[in-house]
Amino acid sequence: MKILVLIGNVPDTTTKIKFNADQTGIDTAGVQWIINPWDEFALTRAMELKEAYAGAISSVVVANVGSSQTEPTLRKALAVGADKAIRIDAEAKDAFFVATQLAQIAGEYELILAGIEASDYNGSAVGGMLAELLDRSSVSAVTGLDLKDDKLLVTREIDGGNQHLLCTTPLLAIVQKGIAKEVRIPAMRGIMMARTKPLEVVAPVESSYATSIQKLELPPTKAACKMVAEDNVKELVRLLKEEAKVL
Amino acid sequence: MNFELTEEQLMIQQAARDYAQRELIQDVLERDANATFPAKHVKALAELGFMGMMVDPKYNGGGMDTISYVLAMEELSKIDASMSVIVSVNNSLVCYGLDKYGDEFQKEKFLKPLASGEKIGAFLLSEPEAGSDATSQRTIAEDKGDHYLVNGTKNWITNANSASTYILIAQTDPAKKHKGITAFVLDKNSPGISLGPHEDKMGMRSSDTHSVMFTDVKVPKENRIGEEGFGFTFAMKILEGGRIGIAAQALGLASGALERAVAYAKERKAFGTAIANHQAIAFKLSDMAVKVENARNLCLKAAWLKDKGEAFGVASAMAKQYAADIAMEVTTEAVQIHGGYGYVKEYHVERLMREAKLTQIYEGTSEIQKIVISRSLLR
Numbered sequence: 326m327k328i329l330v331l332i333g334n335v336p337d338t339t340t341k342i343k344f345n346a347d348q349t350g351i352d353t354a355g356v357q358w359i360i361n362p363w364d365e366f367a368l369t370r371a372m373e374l375k376e377a378y379a380g381a382i383s384s385v386v387v388a389n390v391g392s393s394q395t396e397p398t399l400r401k402a403l404a405v406g407a408d409k410a411i412r413i414d415a416e417a418k419d420a421f422f423v424a425t426q427l428a429q430i431a432g433e434y435e436l437i438l439a440g441i442e443a444s445d446y447n448g449s450a451v452g453g454m455l456a457e458l459l460d461r462s463s464v465s466a467v468t469g470l471d472l473k474d475d476k477l478l479v480t481r482e483i484d485g486g487n488q489h490l491l492c493t494t495p496l497l498a499i500v501q502k503g504i505a506k507e508v509r510i511p512a513m514r515g516i517m518m519a520r521t522k523p524l525e526v527v528a529p530v531e532s533s534y535a536t537s538i539q540k541l542e543l544p545p546t547k548a549a550c551k552m553v554a555e556d557n558v559k560e561l562v563r564l565l566k567e568e569a570k571v572l
Numbered sequence: 573m574n575f576e577l578t579e580e581q582l583m584i585q586q587a588a589r590d591y592a593q594r595e596l597i598q599d600v601l602e603r604d605a606n607a608t609f610p611a612k613h614v615k616a617l618a619e620l621g622f623m624g625m626m627v628d629p630k631y632n633g634g635g636m637d638t639i640s641y642v643l644a645m646e647e648l649s650k651i652d653a654s655m656s657v658i659v660s661v662n663n664s665l666v667c668y669g670l671d672k673y674g675d676e677f678q679k680e681k682f683l684k685p686l687a688s689g690e691k692i693g694a695f696l697l698s699e700p701e702a703g704s705d706a707t708s709q710r711t712i713a714e715d716k717g718d719h720y721l722v723n724g725t726k727n728w729i730t731n732a733n734s735a736s737t738y739i740l741i742a743q744t745d746p747a748k749k750h751k752g753i754t755a756f757v758l759d760k761n762s763p764g765i766s767l768g769p770h771e772d773k774m775g776m777r778s779s780d781t782h783s784v785m786f787t788d789v790k791v792p793k794e795n796r797i798g799e800e801g802f803g804f805t806f807a808m809k810i811l812e813g814g815r816i817g818i819a820a821q822a823l824g825l826a827s828g829a830l831e832r833a834v835a836y837a838k839e840r841k842a843f844g845t846a847i848a849n850h851q852a853i854a855f856k857l858s859d860m861a862v863k864v865e866n867a868r869n870l871c872l873k874a875a876w877l878k879d880k881g882e883a884f885g886v887a888s889a890m891a892k893q894y895a896a897d898i899a900m901e902v903t904t905e906a907v908q909i910h911g912g913y914g915y916v917k918e919y920h921v922e923r924l925m926r927e928a929k930l931t932q933i934y935e936g937t938s939e940i941q942k943i944v945i946s947r948s949l950l951r
Contacts (some may be wrong), residue, residue, distance in 0.1 A: 397579050404583055510590045513621025515636040516583045 326494065328375070330368045331427065331435035331451065332387045332402050333361030333443040334395040340459075349538045351445075358398050362508075363440025369505035370470055371438055372406045378472050386434065388415045388494075396524060398444045404511035404519040411525045421535035422456035429530050432459055435494035436477065437541040441465065441501040452499035461495045468503035577643070584640040587620065588647035596652040603654065603778035604923055607770065609652035609734055610655050610778050612665075622648075622659055627667050631679055632688040638875035640818040645866070649824025650831065651768075653927040654778030656824065660817035661730045662686060666693030669739050669810045670757060682737050682757050693762070694735035696726040696784060697807055703728075704940050706741075706807060707750040708846020711786060713742040720744070720756065720796070722764075724788040725884050728934070732767055732782035740791075742806050744800050753803035756795050764789035765771050775926030788915050814935050815888040822895035822931035823867045827907035828898075829924045830860045836910050836919075856905055863898040870894055885950045895940035903928040 336342065337357040345352050358369070358407050368387065375382045388411040399410040413426040415440040431437055437459075439452030456463030468487070469480025479490045479498060511519075553561045566572040577585070596613060611902035617623060625641050627633020638917055644871045648656040669685040684820055685691040702708040711724025738760050745752030763818060768783030798806060832859055837848035847853045877884035902924040907914035932938045 378805050400579060401583060507594070508590075510594075510620060511583060512619065513584065513587070513625060513636060516580055516587065517629075517635060519580070519583075 326370045326382050326435045327433065328382060328385045329431055329437045330364065330371050330385060330387045330402070331437065331439045331455075332360050332364050332368070332372070332389045333392050333440065333445070333451075334389055334422055335361045335443055335445040336403050338362070348540070348541045358395070359402045360398055360401055360483060361440050361443040361445075363442060363444075365440075365500065366502055367438040368402055368407065369416055369507070370500065371514075372509060373473065373505060374470070375406070381484040381561045385422045386411065388413070388427060389530075390415055392416060392422045399524055400519045401511070401521045401522070405509050406514045406515055407522070409523045409525065411527055412530055413507075415528045415529035419534045419536045420448045420450035420454055422459055422532050424451050425532040426529050427451070428458040429454050431455060432528060432540065435496070439494075439495040439497065439499050441499050452497060456497040459495070459497070461497055462492065463497040463499060463500040464490060464492060467498045467500045470498055470500070470504060494513040516546050522546055577639070580636075581640050581643060583609035584636065587881050588622070588644035589624075589650075591617065591620065592651040592655075595647070596655055596710065600652045600654075600778070601917060601920070602922070604775075605777075605917070607772070607777040609780050609937075610652070610658070611734075612690065613655055614658060614689070614734070617665060618654070621689075621930065623662050623689030623692065624667050624683075625663055626686025627671050627683065627687040630669070631683045633667070633671075637879045638816060638822060639872060639879060642746070642816060642871050643876045644648045644804040645817055645820035646824040646871075648945075649821040652677065653821055653825055653924075656821050657730055657776055657779050657818075658692065658734075660821060661695055662689075662692050664817040665695040665810055666737065667879070668813045669695070669755070669797070669806065669923045672809070673713045673755070673802075673806055674757065677794055678757055680796065686737055692731055692734055692809065693739065694729050694731040696729055696738050696740045697727045698726060700725060700727055700783075704937055707753075709743040709753050711740070711742040712746070713744050713754060713756065714715065714912065715800075716743065716790075718793060720791045720793070722756075722786040722791055725783055725785050726780060726784040727768070728771070728875035729784050731782055732781055732784050733780045738784075738792060738808075739797070740786075740802050740865055746804075748801060750803050750804040750840070753807070754800045755797040755806040756791050756804040757797055758791050758795050762789050762791070763918065763931070774865075774929060775923065776930055791799075811879065811886050811936055813901030815892040815941075816871065816884075818893035818931055818935045819867070819871045819895040820876065820930065822892070822899035823864070823871050824930045825862070825924050825931065826863045826899040826902040828868060829903040829921055829928075830857070830864050831939070832919070832921055832924075833857060833860065833906040833909040840911075853909060860902045860905055863902055867891070867895040868896050886945055889936070889941040889944040892936065893938045893945070894932075896928070897938055899928040899931055900925075 337359050340356050343352040369565045371385045375385050385407050386409045387407045389399055389411045403410055411430055417423050442449040464479050466481045467479055468482050469477040479492050481488045597709050621634045622635040625636045629635045645656055667686050686693050713720040713722045714739055738758050740756045743752055744754040764787045766785045771781040838846055840847045874884050874887035874891040877887050906921040907925050908922050910919055913919045
């Protein structure tokens, strides 16, 4: 079985986000890029499965849609233990575009893992879209994944508990935190070997966009909170009527 | 001039940071209080490849440069200087000594398990009567034909108990003084070796420090490193490299203390605002930041010279002396900024201050570093 893990290249979570001049994107100057945290969990689980079932899983490959700027992030994934990285050479403008690009290379992988969301736009769309484009089953909110003979034992979190499913391949699993206990730290050996592993660059296919960003805005700054004494209901009513204008 | 770090160096730095901030932080206070050895962390860091970072991969090392080692040492030391001294002794004293001066037999037998972290090493130079003055070796290694017979006492030995391999410096010819000193590598479990009790230290309490007594210990001839009489030069050369590790450790103590002081100053309020907005505190932080930046530049420059194969003894002396001295200043100031909270163990900074003190003393006191530096100027 070959596993494909989708890797998003996102700003480090401590970055102070600034918008570009026309507010349709972020200012990338000085931004540190990392593997999308949810994809990192997915990659960790993929490595755990490969180590536990060395005979059954032949390779773990990672893929990203992005410019050459994303290659250091892909090499981080290679350092953690992925066997090969694929970069589809295009700007990742929206989820439909990304899913369309990934569809050209993803079909040959029996198991595809996608993080449930990315920490930049939190779209939660690429996994589901890719599954549909490949016409394969997908399962979301996956917090547990294991091999059982030639099938996959999938655990998903649902309201009030956990659901356990036995799935056949091909499958796309949309995973969330819990899929792996802790993100794997790359060993020194892995880091030094990352550049020796294949990083294939693939040309993009023609594709439309399903969305376009009109404008990005910061949320309005919250006004200071007015504290009203608990027995002063008259004052509270006055404020709600005259200032907040909700009565 | 290129001040940028490579992708690999950044990944190595991040890996060390992640391990320290996720794993070492969990039990660092408890291990400091109880002086317990970080056995599970040694194993985990060995598996990640931190124990033989600069050794050639053909001897199980990581084949990394010294800059990567400095970056890793800084990150580990921000959180746990006990752990980082174990890493430093193993990497830049023991592995470096064998890698640079050991013969093929010694590398196969001793360097390989040390570089992989399967075993850890200790460096035995200091004695009760010989610290800064390493020429006054009292431990004697008598030539008995097919082996040496060692008698004497070494003290302040880091990793004395947890190590499996010792590098020992002993006198083979007392008449020749420092030209009669020789270096050896040996198994810690050799008959005749016994350990004194675990030293109850001011700081770096989770690393094990003992005296080591040698009573008629047999050391095979093949365990001698280099020729007889090479031992003093060997020790001085090895300490030059070890100095970079300790400089990086001191840097980490200082930069860790600075990070904590900045975070605290932003949160703590006094006189109607965060104390960071009071110039007295802001200026303290500014001074601390400049010192940390200087220390980092000195450490990286010494590492860069070593990686280029150029002479780095003076650069490493400068890095070690400066980083250790500012570590003491910066950690003390960090306690001050934390006020009362800085005085309790829970806030870490008092531990960093206790740990910083040792960096001014071991692997060559700040005064010894000044002898090295001034001699280079006055030659």
